[in-house]
Amino acid sequence: MGIKGAGFEKSSKASSEIPSSSMADIAFLLLIFFMVTTVFQRDRDRPIEWAAAASAQKIDEKQKNILNIWMERGGDLYINDQLYTMEQATTVVAPLYAASERALVISIRGDREVPYRYMDQLQTALVNAGVVRVVFATQLEQSMQRERR
Amino acid sequence: MADIAFLLLIFFLVTTTFPKDKGLAIVLPEQGEETEVSQRNILHLLIQSSGIVIVRRGESQQEQQMRPQEIEGLWRQEVTANPNLIAAVKTDPDAPYKFMVDVLDALHSANAERISLQVLEN
Numbered sequence: 001m002g003i004k005g006a007g008f009e010k011s012s013k014a015s016s017e018i019p020s021s022s023m024a025d026i027a028f029l030l031l032i033f034f035m036v037t038t039v040f041q042r043d044r045d046r047p048i049e050w051a052a053a054a055s056a057q058k059i060d061e062k063q064k065n066i067l068n069i070w071m072e073r074g075g076d077l078y079i080n081d082q083l084y085t086m087e088q089a090t091t092v093v094a095p096l097y098a099a100s101e102r103a104l105v106i107s108i109r110g111d112r113e114v115p116y117r118y119m120d121q122l123q124t125a126l127v128n129a130g131v132v133r134v135v136f137a138t139q140l141e142q143s144m145q146r147e148r149r
Numbered sequence: 150m151a152d153i154a155f156l157l158l159i160f161f162l163v164t165t166t167f168p169k170d171k172g173l174a175i176v177l178p179e180q181g182e183e184t185e186v187s188q189r190n191i192l193h194l195l196i197q198s199s200g201i202v203i204v205r206r207g208e209s210q211q212e213q214q215m216r217p218q219e220i221e222g223l224w225r226q227e228v229t230a231n232p233n234l235i236a237a238v239k240t241d242p243d244a245p246y247k248f249m250v251d252v253l254d255a256l257h258s259a260n261a262e263r264i265s266l267q268v269l270e271n
Binding site: 024025028031051052053054055056057058059066071107108110111112113114115116117119120123126127128130131132133134135136137138139140141 | 151152154155158169170171172173174175176177178179180196240241242243244245246247248249250251253254257258266267268
């Protein structure tokens, strides 16, 4: 008749396992914490009517490297939720462009009815700021709509 | 319960897609970068404030009126005849932006790469 544990007694009764029953709770807590504290850097959308284009492609750039420039119907210019005049556009964009190490893509979000003169002024301002990559942001036009036109 | 919550969480994580911005990309010229182009290689697209596009080929004074949607076919034709062709899109300052987008859209659909955007001076 053998002796249990070959005669040796365990020196401690404490369990050597990490309790895993509360792991899910901790994970949830962490998850909720990060969900609550995360802030997305995005400007608010301006009320514009989008132009539509069938050949619009996704902007192949990280979200943080895209700067939205909003152009409202009356020619009002909004960058990062702030109203600027056309003359200020160069001085506002140039430092942002330099800070991004020339990786910045400008997404021009113009109202479909805005007179082209403002768009031309904006493009001139962007060229003066040294910007190279520009996207005319549009909605994707459905082929059905296109046929109807 | 936690397992079900995790499953749901992972399901939504996987199926969520953030809407990516779409648009027509162009490359602006660098400051002071001007190149002389032979008139022979230019296709003038003059966008009027009414949305009608007047097409003029290089030197010839012949003009043709078109709708923006017809530009795509035109470009495909013209570029096979002359691969060095450049589209000079000149928009009337009073023309709504959407007409320029329509023309740019047509050019993009026709895989045009050399596009110059200007404002139409009278």
